[in-house]
Amino acid sequence: MLGDSCVDLGQGFPNFDPPEFVVQALRDELEGPVVGAVRTRHQYTRTAGHVTLVEALAERYEGHLGRPLDPMKEVAVTVGATNALFLAMQAALARGHGREIVALEPFFELYRSQARGLHAEFRSVPLRFDEEAHAFELDEAALAEALGPDTCALIVNTPHNPTGKAFEEWELKAIAKLVEQHPHILVISDEVYKYMIFDPPSGSPSTAKDAPKGHVHFAKLPGMWERTLTVSSAGKTFGITGWQIGWLIGPKQWMEPIQRFMPNLQFCAPTLTQRALCRVLRQAAQPFHGLESYYEWLRQDYARRRDIMVNALEAGGIKTARSQGGFFLLGDISGLSGPDGPLHESWQASLRPGEAADWTTCRALAAEIGIVSLPVSPFFGHGTAEHIRTRFARFCFAKTDATLEEAAKRLKSLR
Numbered sequence: 405m406l407g408d409s410c411v412d413l414g415q416g417f418p419n420f421d422p423p424e425f426v427v428q429a430l431r432d433e434l435e436g437p438v439v440g441a442v443r444t445r446h447q448y449t450r451t452a453g454h455v456t457l458v459e460a461l462a463e464r465y466e467g468h469l470g471r472p473l474d475p476m477k478e479v480a481v482t483v484g485a486t487n488a489l490f491l492a493m494q495a496a497l498a499r500g501h502g503r504e505i506v507a508l509e510p511f512f513e514l515y516r517s518q519a520r521g522l523h524a525e526f527r528s529v530p531l532r533f534d535e536e537a538h539a540f541e542l543d544e545a546a547l548a549e550a551l552g553p554d555t556c557a558l559i560v561n562t563p564h565n566p567t568g569k570a571f572e573e574w575e576l577k578a579i580a581k582l583v584e585q586h587p588h589i590l591v592i593s594d595e596v597y598k599y600m601i602f603d604p605p606s607g608s609p610s611t612a613k614d615a616p617k618g619h620v621h622f623a624k625l626p627g628m629w630e631r632t633l634t635v636s637s638a639g640k641t642f643g644i645t646g647w648q649i650g651w652l653i654g655p656k657q658w659m660e661p662i663q664r665f666m667p668n669l670q671f672c673a674p675t676l677t678q679r680a681l682c683r684v685l686r687q688a689a690q691p692f693h694g695l696e697s698y699y700e701w702l703r704q705d706y707a708r709r710r711d712i713m714v715n716a717l718e719a720g721g722i723k724t725a726r727s728q729g730g731f732f733l734l735g736d737i738s739g740l741s742g743p744d745g746p747l748h749e750s751w752q753a754s755l756r757p758g759e760a761a762d763w764t765t766c767r768a769l770a771a772e773i774g775i776v777s778l779p780v781s782p783f784f785g786h787g788t789a790e791h792i793r794t795r796f797a798r799f800c801f802a803k804t805d806a807t808l809e810e811a812a813k814r815l816k817s818l819r
């Protein structure tokens with residue numbers, strides 16, 4: 405048992421500090437020259453967000469979405485994307501047109517638990533696993549069948565947790581076409597990983613200076629603005645998941661009831677981190693380490709980490725599913741525990757009655773070589789075949805080079 409010396413690739417956040425300009429922004433906010441009134445920096449802000457921050461967000465999204473935005477009425481700053489998702493689901497349910505919330509499977513587990521917490525029905529529609537491409541893709545027919553009069557919201561997540569999939573434009577357009585047939589459905593588009601797309605098609609859909617390369621904003625698709633709430637946050641982009649600044653962007657008719665409800669959930673997001681983020685956003689669009697902006701540096705840096713992780717897993721005999729975005733990779737761990745697999749003995753020793761195979765294999769992987777990963781079966785509903793549902797572990801590559809190198813060394817020992 406390796407205990408404390410485990411390499412943790414399970415947890416979905418960076419194990420390194422954010423760039424210096426981000427930390428400096430917080431220092432400046434606390435100690436430096438004051439922007440606005442000094443006495444207010446330790447007090448509440450406006451519930452739907454500090455005025456300077458909502459103005460900055462509105463300006464950026466105007467570029468990304470190619471339309472004017474009202475910073476006071478079409479933006480809301482939340483305690484992480486987590487609260488933004490909760491508010492969006494709550495708003496969809498409060499409309500009274502149906503009680504079912506649909507997501508594509510596998511899905512970020514929070515969607516199901518929040519929906520259940522709101523007493524909604526949660527339904528998930530499997531993505532199809534293409535064995536040849538070793539990648540998940542949209543199953544249009546399955547989604548078409550699932551959407552109906554009782555569906556009040558559809559959650560779309562690109563880039564995707566846990567698969568690392570960045571949805572192709574044709575897939576998002578197909579989803580848009582389907583929801584057009586159901587005017588009462590709200591689309592909740594979770595885009596927290598949008599600045600991490602690794603193999604973007606040449607030419608970005610937006611010409612804005614800080615546009616996320618290769619990312620398709622669902623709300624920008626024809627006819628979708630009026631019925632989409634875009635969810636995002638600063639946590640992944642700036643490596644500051646603990647700052648807990650998220651936001652919602654959407655049309656007034658959806659945002660007005662949300663802003664009215666917000667004080668029941670949060671009086672405001674933390675003032676210091678909201679104010680510091682205003683500084684961070686100004687800096688991030690500037691050239692960084694010889695590249696056009698911090699965003700481009702981030703994208704390239706994560707692409708590099710993704711490549712290290714892919715190579716490390718493949719060298720250990722773990723085939724990876726295609727990962728184009730975010731900071732997760734799926735590895736096929738099903739072969740590790742078989743009679744000829746390197747973890748067979750460990751696997752047998754740690755079998756628990758009724759447990760899904762991926763859990764046992766992930767435990768054996770931790771026990772045998774000290775690599776902690778996440779079993780993926782909890783990210784599925786029951787629509788996906790067992791051999792897909794229990795086949796993968798999720799590996800997070802938002803880790804230091806030293807951690808990734810150590811992981812590579814240990815994975816190699818599986819051969």
Ligand code: PMP
Nearest residue numbers: 484485486512565596637639650
């Ligand atoms: N959506 C997805 C897909 C996520 O992976 C996460 C965090 N892991 C969140 C939302 C929540 O983000 P935040 O930390 O900003 O609340």
Ligand code: GLN
Nearest residue numbers: 414415416417486514565
């Ligand atoms: N999203 C992270 C993960 O998938 C965990 C943080 C969270 O759930 N908010 O590991």
